[in-house]
Amino acid sequence: MKNIKRLLSLFLIACGLSAMGQQDNSEAKDIPGLRAIGSPANPKVPMNWSRYHDNKQIEQFCKDLQKAYPNLVKYESIGKSFEGRDILVLTITDFKEGETTRKPGMWIDGNIHANELQGSEISMYTAWYLVENYHQVDFIRDLLKDKVFYIAPTINPDSRDYFIYEPNTMHSSRTGRRPFDNDGDGEVAEDLYDDLDGDGQIVMMRRKSKTGRWKVDPEQPNRMIMAKPGEVGEYEMLGFEGIDNDGDGLVNEDITGTYDPNRDWGWNWQPSYVQNGALFYPGTLPETQAVKNFFFKHKNIAGAQSYHNYGGMILRGPGAADDDKYYSRKDVQVYDALGKVGERMLPGYDYIVIHKDLYTVFGGEIDFIALGRGVYTFSNELMTTYKLFNEKGAGGLRQSDEYFEFDKLLLFGDAYVPWKKYDHPQFGEIEIGGAKKNYTRNHPGFLLLEDGHRNAAFTIYHAYHMPKIEILDVEAKAVGGNVYEVNATVWNSRIIPTRSDHDVRNMISRPDHIRLEGVDVLAGMRVIDNDFNVTKEQKFKPHQIEVETIEGMGAVKVRWLVRGKPAGAKVIVDSEKGGVVEQKLSMN
Amino acid sequence: MLRPLFLLCFMLPLLGYSQSNYPSYQDLNSALSKLTTNSSFKESTIGLSYGGEKIRLFKLETSSQPKPTLLIVAGVDGKHPAGVVSAVEMLKYFQALPGDSIQRLLKNKSIWVIPLANPDAYKRNSSTEHWLSGNARQIDNDRDGRVDEDPTVDLNKDGLISQMRVSTVSGNMVADTLYTNILVHAGQEQAKGGAVYKLYNEGIDLDLDGRFSEDGEGGVNIDRNFTYNYNPFISETGDYAASEPETRALLDVLYTNPQISTVLHFGLGNNLSKPEAFDSGKANARIVSSWLKPDVNVSEVISRRYNKLTDALGKGKIIPAAGGSFSNTVYYHVGKYSFVTPVWWINGVADEGNASPEKRIDHENKVFAKWVADQQIEKAILPWVKVEHPNFPDQLVEVGGVIESAKNNPPVPLLKDAVELHAKFVTDLLDAMPSLQFEKSVVTSLGEDIYRIEVSVANTGLMSTYPAIADKLKLSSKFKTVCKLSNSQKFVSGKRLELYPTLEAGQARTFTWLVRGKGKVEVQVGCPSAGEQIIEISL
Incomplete structure (x- = not known):
């Protein structure tokens, strides 16, 4: 009896466990009839997206989200503001898949101008939407396996609370709290x-x-x-x-602070007589320093969005006309491909260039990220009069x-x-x-959710098109004596190249590496034209071919001559912004 | 160990100097520490270098009340230890002045000195004798993704990094006929016959990229990391403008001490031997890149006085300003008078006019070679020594020739005359700095308790109260008046606070207020860079 009881209880425990496991999955799925398509019906972190949040509420949101989805969310403070508040960044990815710091990263920030509140809500919404849909939407699940999102709801926390709680106009408290x-x-x-x-x-x-x-x-x-x-x-x-x-x-x-935190960045910085709002030097403020340091520590960041308001714009750089020379045709094609889809996703928003269609900005954040770090960057100017009656204002x-x-x-x-x-x-x-x-500048409540989702979807689209490297056709063949030839084709199945043209020209990040491990390499080369055997040999460290970039939707072929049969060897593609993939050699 | 040598150096007779007798970092610091005993010498720290070294600031001032201040800065670019030693010697010079002289000098002005703005560089260089520009940050100088993978290599193990020549038919250099250890560009007639060389820095191309020693030790050059005309993506300039703690520490001092009127930089630049030139187009552009006219006038006045005082050194070497330089940033971005001089140069080096770059280098090398021979300078130009070289297995490779750093950094004893003349210039510059003199205020009663207050002030210096460019800059302190009334009084005309543009040398200005009501009035007039005064008036 006892044994049977024990067996039974074991059985029950096992059933319970498996049931719990199943329940875990089914619990994550909404009842189809209750789910308004695209939105979680029963989110683990219930949120009201038709309102604004102060710093305390933002931090609580970060805590709640991390607690609800520990495998998908980590939040940290990347530094302190002038008044000592934490600058919070949410890292959103599938932490069980791959090494987080080696996945292509999408940076999203909001609220650098503190009166422009809704950048924070849209950033938070993006984090929330990704994790609340992870179990329900395959696209999101796959995205978080490949990519990582770094989301900073506010990079100006002092002034955010000052705007919310102290006397201000819709235009004031654009700045920070350091007195000058x-x-x-x-x-x-x-x-x-x-x-x-x-x-x-x-x-x-x-x-x-x-x-x-x-x-x-x-x-x-x-x-x-x-x-x-x-x-x-x-x-x-x-x-x-x-x-x-x-x-x-x-x-x-x-x-x-009539200064402007968005004139405090390390690209084409100019002093106050040229650029109103500039301070002593780029990085006078602890908030911008913290973000800059984050970028230098996260060389995997390959895309960025910095939310502002207002006017309904999808902005790309440069901020100043004399930096147009840094936007090559190749890079502009990538921006155009993404920006034009953005115009479709965001009715009333125009995809435009900062210095041409808005005004000149020296020392802006977008330029620092796009030109200083070679990262494809958009800045959406949220809220437009179009949204009032769904037509262009007269x-x-x-x-x-x-x-x-x-x-x-x-x-x-x-x-x-x-x-x-x-x-x-x-x-x-x-x-x-x-x-x-x-x-006028900040969305009325009921428009905030809709515009929030549209903008979040655009950044998700942007993030999806960060490079995805795949190794195709690795093969080895004997070419006489003890020598074998190894050929590999590597391709990028997304729009954004592993390194922007600007990055390549100025060597901002290191070249991509295509490495052959586990075999003695005699010579290594890029294959320029496979059909006519046009190759370019690399003398230094031939086992690790350095390639400038792997273009969007483009392929790179490499070849090695190796000593002995390369059984057990593997090809590794290692790109700072494009991620790391590896594949074992298949022997014919 | 080296300190006694350092102290003795000025007394050594001419025996044949070695260029490598700069004090060690430790000795330099202890020499500085010895200075700070006097009551009018105060020391503070403006920040830490990237490598964690203190950046020291020495204040020569007679009271803690701010006075218009001359700031001397040296050692920004690590390639210029001569500036550092000059600044230290300068401090010693002023400390040695008799008490009444120094009191007179500092009556209305202060002198601040940052003798070593880039301590990381000096610390590393003085131990290796290889004078590199940058701080202690490890950088990927050639931006190829590998850090310090191609350092300099002392091929002939003589403890020095010099030049390397490779005998090849495709060369463009030949040995000079007079000074055979230097190479000059081959003219067409010279190319016939004798050996032709390609010239490199001593080293090995380890990463096989065709360049030699392009990525070795030596971090960010602070004198390329400042904000004015900063060049991104160039070797040694850093990741972005003001990325380095040294750069920010210097700028913080300048921005937060409005009493600093003038900055004198002992460094690799020169706008004293030849004044700033005025370019109307550049001065009126959106981004100003020529000194403004009134400031050029000041530059001309100061340059004339400088050349007169340093006449004995010969015509000064002109070193063109590079992007991101300290001195240009001080003027164009901070809005202070900014002068720079290398302090010492080889007499005769400035003589070549508008020659081609090749001719200029050849001329400089020849003058250098003559000086080295005349003065019997050691470790400045080396004989060529054959070495085996992995990159050129079948060619004749020799190491020797010019040690570049010796051109701007003579043996320490040879700095003596230059330092003394520059100390005189510093004294002269203090006199020339803007100085506001206040006349006695005039109060006229207009009846019915209405009073007119008049205050007059004149700038008796040779420089405007601050450069004209500062009037454009929002964060620089302006000329202002503040008239504080008692509770019962009211302005009939005039305001409590008013800002004015800079007051040029020799100019005067009168301020008038009409006030109704008896009582005390306090008037504050002036600006921190030229002097402020508070006048109390009873109506």
Whole structure:
């Protein structure tokens, strides 16, 4: 009896175990009728993607995600901000498959400009989407086997919380929290915004004036428009809420950090008179230093996305016209191939070049990554007026009145502070009112999820097309005496080459290695044309052929002459940005 | 061990000098440590090098209240130990001045000295006698993915890295007829007959890439790592501008000490023997690459005085500025007066006008060879010695010729005259630096408790209060006035704070405020680089 009982309990345990194993899988799959296609119906980490998050909530998200998916998620601090906050990076990959640091890496960051909140949410969404769908979507499972994502939700954490919790406009707190003397008057951060009416919003000031050139839009009472030529105006505009705190006749001219963290990077850096917002030298800020160091430590990064707002753009470099020379035709073709698909995935977004179609940027992050490190990099300017009514705005980016209409019809007036009177110590009787800080640049809630997914999908597409090296046709044949010839063909089944043309020309990363191990190599060569036996011998270390790049959808052939039958030998392809693969020799 | 030698060097008679008598790193540091006993000498550290060595700053100042300051910097490029020794000697010179002289010198100004900005280089080089530029970072100099795989090799085991010549019909160099140990470019007439050589640096091409010793020890050259006109992807410039801790430490000192008015760099550049030239197109471009006109005027004044004072050294050697250099960055990006000189040069080396690069190198080598012969300098030009060479198994290969570093770094005793003349120049430069003199303020009562306050100030130096380019730079401290009223007072005209452009040499400026109400007014006028004053007025 006892034995039977024991057997039974063992059996039950075994059943339980296998059942649990099965349950683990089935639990990961949504009930088909509940799953809205493309979205997890029962995520292990439930999230509300129609809102914004502060640093504490971002860290909690990282913790929760790592706890729920320990085999897919690791998060770490890559450094401290000026005020001592952690700069968090999520590493997302299938940690059970291959060596993480040798997989082609996709870098994603957001929120370098702290008022541009949604880059963080979209970065977080990407991490969440990947792991919550790992068990349900084969494409994602395979992607995380091949590739690794490095996701930094915010690389400006100090200013993110400052933007969220302190008086700011939609444009302010673009910067970090290190105080500088921005106007050279020897005093630091002495003239900040002032929330005059204490409502937590920094909005506009206007004053009734006989000579003013502004009037209230009769259609949209929240909107101020210019009086027409020949028409008398009602108001003069006095800028954002504030007072002249230092008595220099200027209002809000020395807010903390009018510097720009996106002008603090080590490529074509220029000082403040050329490039507004630059500091002492590239890397004056600990936040940008931390990211730069991460790049130098992770030479496997082959693609990058840095989220900004706004305007609906898929930007590529260069930031300055004189760097156009670094964008060869070959590289531009790769950008075009990805960017044009991006335009399709992101309705209302245009794929454009920073210096040509936006403005000139010296010392920007995109240039550092793309040109300093030779990594294919996009920067999406999130949110566009197109999203309001799914059509191109009539008046262009900054003149459009759709925001007022959209607020009225879809947000029911939540977006604006109505004008009200205020007695100003320097301006006298004025009125205060205008758009709230989270309107116009940051997505309204219900648009955030949709645009978040579209942008995440674009970076996933970008990541998918980072190089994937495959070894084809390895063969050995006897060529007389004790000499054998080994031929190998290596190909890259994706759009992005193992090394960008810019990388190759400037030798940013080392050449790719195609190595034959386990046999005595007499000579080694690239096969330029197999049919006509055109080869190029490599004298130095012939067993390890150095190739400049393996083009997107392109192949490289190599040949070795070896002593003795190369049984048990293997071919290894080892590329910094393209990954590592190996294959044993098959003997005919 | 070497320290007594170092201290004795200035007293040695002319016996035949060796170029290799630069003090060891340890001896250099202990010589510096001996200096810091005096009360007007203070020492601090501006940061650590890549290799963890302290970068020392010595302050000659009579009070901790900031005064317009001259900063002397040496040893940025490790190839220039002569600058380092000159800076140390300069410190000694000022320390040895009688108390009243130094008090007079430092009454309204301060002198700061960073004698060794790149200590890693000096530490390594002084032990190997091979003077390389960079810090201790291991770099892949030829960017082929292999680090230090092709170092210099001392083929003939003489302890020195010199030149290597290979006898080949495809060569372009021949032995000079007068100084047979140097090679000169073969003119067409010379090529006939005698042996023709290809010239390399002493070494072996281990990675078979056709280049010799292109990737050895020696990290990032700090004098190529600064932000102005930085060149990426070039050997020794680093991964990006200001990637090195030494670079950032120097820039942090400059940016956070607005009282630094002028920087004098003892290094491999020269804008003192020949002043900065004005180029209107470059000065007005979006990215400025010529000194602005008022600053060129200052450069001309200072250069004239420099040439007068250093006349005995002969015409100065012009060394063109490279991208990412310290001195250019100090002017173009930090917005301070920036002068650079190699301190010492071979008299006569500057004589060749607009010759081709080949002719210029040949001329320099010939002048160098003459000097080496005249002064009996050892370890500067070596006789050629035959060696066996793996890359050229069947050719005649010889090692010898010019030791490049000897051209800019004479035996230490030979620096004496140059250092003394430059100490005089430093004194002169202190006098020329901007200096604001304040006149007594004038208060006029207009009745009904309305007062006019007038303050006048003149720049009695030979240089503007700061270079004109600084007016463009947001982060540099400007000329300003701050007028602080008591609670009961009000401005009728004028503001509490006002910024002004730089005040040129010899110019004066008057500031006026109309104030209503009795009481105390405090007026602050000036800028840190030329002097500030606080005036208290009772209305």
